[in-house]
Amino acid sequence: MSEALDPTPYDALLLLSFGGPEGPDDVVPFLENVTRGRGIPKERLKEVGQHYFLFGGVSPINDQNRTLLDALRKDFAVHGLDLPVYWGNRNWAPYLTDTLRELVRDGRRRVLVLATSAYASYSGCRQYREDLAAALATLRDEGLDVPRVDKLRHYFNHPGFVRPMIDGVLKSLADLPEDVRDGAHLAFTTHSIPTSAADTSGPVEAHGDGGAYVRQHLDVARLVAAAVREETGVDRPWQLVYQSRSGAPHIPWLEPDICDHLEERHAAGAPAVVMVPIGFVSDHMEVLYDLDTEATAKAAELGLPVRRSATVGADPRFTATVRELVLERAATESGRALTPCALGALGPSHDLCPVGCCPARTPKPAAAGADSPYA
Numbered sequence: 001m002s003e004a005l006d007p008t009p010y011d012a013l014l015l016l017s018f019g020g021p022e023g024p025d026d027v028v029p030f031l032e033n034v035t036r037g038r039g040i041p042k043e044r045l046k047e048v049g050q051h052y053f054l055f056g057g058v059s060p061i062n063d064q065n066r067t068l069l070d071a072l073r074k075d076f077a078v079h080g081l082d083l084p085v086y087w088g089n090r091n092w093a094p095y096l097t098d099t100l101r102e103l104v105r106d107g108r109r110r111v112l113v114l115a116t117s118a119y120a121s122y123s124g125c126r127q128y129r130e131d132l133a134a135a136l137a138t139l140r141d142e143g144l145d146v147p148r149v150d151k152l153r154h155y156f157n158h159p160g161f162v163r164p165m166i167d168g169v170l171k172s173l174a175d176l177p178e179d180v181r182d183g184a185h186l187a188f189t190t191h192s193i194p195t196s197a198a199d200t201s202g203p204v205e206a207h208g209d210g211g212a213y214v215r216q217h218l219d220v221a222r223l224v225a226a227a228v229r230e231e232t233g234v235d236r237p238w239q240l241v242y243q244s245r246s247g248a249p250h251i252p253w254l255e256p257d258i259c260d261h262l263e264e265r266h267a268a269g270a271p272a273v274v275m276v277p278i279g280f281v282s283d284h285m286e287v288l289y290d291l292d293t294e295a296t297a298k299a300a301e302l303g304l305p306v307r308r309s310a311t312v313g314a315d316p317r318f319t320a321t322v323r324e325l326v327l328e329r330a331a332t333e334s335g336r337a338l339t340p341c342a343l344g345a346l347g348p349s350h351d352l353c354p355v356g357c358c359p360a361r362t363p364k365p366a367a368a369g370a371d372s373p374y375a
């Protein structure tokens with residue numbers, strides 16, 4: 001065991017995730033939780049319900065979080081970081097509010113949050129902060145003394161997040177038939193969001209001009225493509241594309257969709273495509289259905305060989321990154337200077353979301369930011 005690491009002032013890490021159904025009876029109530037007040041068309045909900053039923057009503061996301069939780073605890077123990085790790089979800093059990101209540105009962109006063117979402121945007125950041133604020137409000141109404149909650153900075157450009165993705169692409173390329181390997185194109189994919197949300201993602205200075213969401217993904221795509229070029233000696237065409245569009249058809253969302261992109265690449269003569277889900281932290285339903293099922297069927301129909309590269313999941317480099325980010329933030333909060341680590345052109349993300357960062361359509365209180373109503 002190495003020398004003990006000091007997480008002061010923090011006394012807990014909270015793994016905060018999306019949550020997913022764990023059986024057929026969970027699917028409809030889960031979708032109701034996700035879409036409450038979000039104006040998603042009924043037809044779309046029926047369709048998404050079918051994606052889950054195709055997999056027995058079970059999303060893999062909860063098991064993936066159990067695995068990550070376990071890996072984080074082991075990593076912390078091995079490295080002498082004495083910090084308990086809790087897990088709560090926004091949309092399914094274990095619910096965030098219940099986990100926070102447990103934290104309070106255990107006497108935790110300063111909680112650091114790791115969200116399973118690496119980039120800026122309303123859906124990927126502020127919505128997590130809003131749900132934290134709502135959970136804290138519930139506990140306060142119950143008469144509990146609420147803990148102080150901070151959120152780890154965005155880790156999209158941290159080497160421990162990017163390097164496993166590079167390895168994943170190399171592995172997918174190696175898995176393609178040799179005659180199409182060098183000609184393969186790379187399709188970096190992420191969740192589509194309304195263009196209005198993309199334009200206002202990140203701090204106010206990043207609004208307009210495309211917003212932080214697209215810029216951050218482009219930076220990661222560029223990094224991965226460059227590393228793959230370096231490693232294989234082949235310069236492959238690449239593009240950032242989108243998946244999992246939701247919402248009403250008349251509202252503009254980020255495009256092109258991965259399926260349209262595969263069609264377009266095929267027509268342009270691409271001999272193969274590797275789909276690289278840089279927008280996601282684990283191989284959850286968006287990856288399993290939208291890429292491995294729908295887009296892969298589309299490619300088969302076109303006669304286009306495709307592979308889908310792995311997400312980071314519980315890669316040891318990622319758990320090490322979480323440990324480093326915890327220690328980095330603990331040092332900052334204790335007034336000790338530390339050089340934050342980041343690859344690419346954008347530099348390390350802010351620790352504290354400033355006022356106006358990733359605004360909601362309808363303003364709601366959000367915790368763990370400069371505009372938090374909680375200390």
Ligand SMILES: CC1=C(CCC(=O)O)c2cc3nc(cc4[nH]c(cc5[nH]c(cc1n2)c(C)c5CCC(=O)O)c(CCC(=O)O)c4C)C(CCC(=O)O)=C3C
Pocket residue numbers: 018019020021031034035038040044045048059060061116117118121123124191192193194244245246247279280284285286
């Ligand atoms: C940016 C982003 C991420 C990445 C960041 C992050 O990871 O948080 C993400 C992740 C996820 N999204 C997920 C599931 C769903 N997302 C939906 C709907 C929506 N997502 C949106 C955005 C994002 N979503 C948006 C703008 C909507 C429209 C409704 C609204 O404006 O709020 C719907 C409703 C049905 C539909 O229309 O698809 C479902 C079921 C799951 C769980 C998967 C599993 O079960 O394994 C995960 C990890």
Ligand SMILES: [Fe+2]
Pocket residue numbers: 191
């Ligand atoms: Fe989503």
